[in-house]
Amino acid sequence: MSSLKLASPATTRIGFIGIGVMGASMAGHLIKAGYKLNIFTRTASKADSLISLGASLLNTPLEVAQQSDVVISIVGYPKDVEEVLLDSKNGVLNGFESGKISIDMTTSKPSLAVRVYEEFKKRGAYALDAPVSGGDIGARNATLSIMVGGDQNVFDACLPIFNVMGKNVRLMGNAGFGQHTKMANQIAISSGMIAMCESLLYAQRVGLDCESVIQVLSSGAAQTFSMSNYGPRILKRNFDPGFYVEHFIKDLGIALDEASRVGLILPGLIQSKMLYDILAADGKQKLGTHALMLALEKLNGMPKTSNEEKKA
Template sequence: MSITEIGWIGTGVMGFYMCEHLIKAGYHLTIFNRTKSKAEALIGLGAKWVDSPKQVAEASQIICIMVGFPYDVRDVVLNQTNGVLAGCKEGDIICDFTTSTPTLAKNIYEEAKMKGVRTLDCPVSGGDVGAKEARLTIMCGGDKEAFDQMIPLFKIMGKTYNLMGGAGAGQHTKAVNQTIIASTMIGVCEGLLYAQRSGLDPTEVLNAVGGGAAASFSLSVYWPRVVKGDLSPGFFVKHFVKDLTIVCEECDKMGIVLPGVQKAKELYTMLRDEIEGGAEMGTQALIKVLEKINKKE
């Protein structure tokens, strides 16, 4: 392997599995996470712990980032004291897997370019299942040379990986992905509530409709979880609200109106703000909002 030193920042629900795949594939990783306890298992697999994003960059040729919000990305990369860019060397690659804003991706690209550092914005789709099973969809923005160098790593973590254009194009593609998922998840939860209220067996309903025109990742993965009462996060509600906010902001910039996304943002904001613990639940917990609207505790 021509690239042996990889840095990883962010070992949450998604980042943990992505990082684990690289370690098991034989790469040496230097890692950092705000909460060290969430990285202990990776340290046990051989990852080296350091105390800041800057130290990750100093030890690595490629620095991968998977954190929560755009402001986290900005601080992790651009913090002048302990940020990734402060520790990078000419020729390094910063690969940000976080769902963030196209504008921030372009800003980081330009800042890094002045130091001879290449960047890719590479948000992913597939949730915890996709991360665990290395079946993520990876949507990339940036230069082809950097993309080509990342392909061996993308193959380890995902099933599809595409260069969509220049800096920010990966984030725009993820916005499209979330736009589609938003209305799909509403349909899944509304369909489940309808099935329950009409007296149907939800499991048998899934067997009947899950292979037809209604089939989707959200239906096959999240319908059974809700039936079991499992609202744990494959993808956090607080992060989905962030994603839908980004979509709406980009729509405003382009002068377009997407009513489905606006409604989804409204419902998920209700879930985050009005359901106890809602922000930390998985996106399938939207069923709680529908039950509240329909006056069922």
């Protein structure tokens, strides 16, 4: 396999599409590392902080592609990935020439990642699927886990870029394998979030001090990212999104489809998807995934706090 090398940060132009809860922090790290950033977002006001750091706001993904060597995208849904990367008029592919690289960091369908890889290859360009885990905290602290699918030489060339945004970066296999790894991640988180919320619900009901419970459990066998990072937010009744409920529901749906495709029945995943669907039906789809506690509290007939009553 031939080698592929990017120029230094000072001369490598990076396009960044999607300035959301995580994307804004990720893009900011790249600017501070010395990369020149061209950005696109549907909501221009989200780009203000990045523009103040030196980023250029462009009008379409096509323009971003034309003026960049590497284009990173992190958008909402598979349909957004298709539009941003493959749209025949304003998509990234249409603005690419041989040798350029697309890195899609959206959590999306493995089959779509393969399709994107093949379409870019026809043009002599490259594509990696590189979804991330770690939420807003990982994005803010540049400690994301980044799971990548694609060719080894392209991964090697992009590793310096990945290392600016994350701490655990690994090539998992061919195109689509980054997305398959992210599905395994979301399956683990989905049942783990139920376990964490049920644990705190039990502790509260029997009269334990929940802050002490979190401290003790976080240093033992029950330690999880969710317990350490989302447990304290739940106690403060802070359900602001590190990752949106509606996006997690999308991920769990993809995971269920993929599991069905390979002949697996995953009861924990099915149960989690059902509970999150209940939460969304109750109007909580824009909250963070740890808001699952609200669904479990409602299931157990527990009243809302006064602040939550006002918000409702």
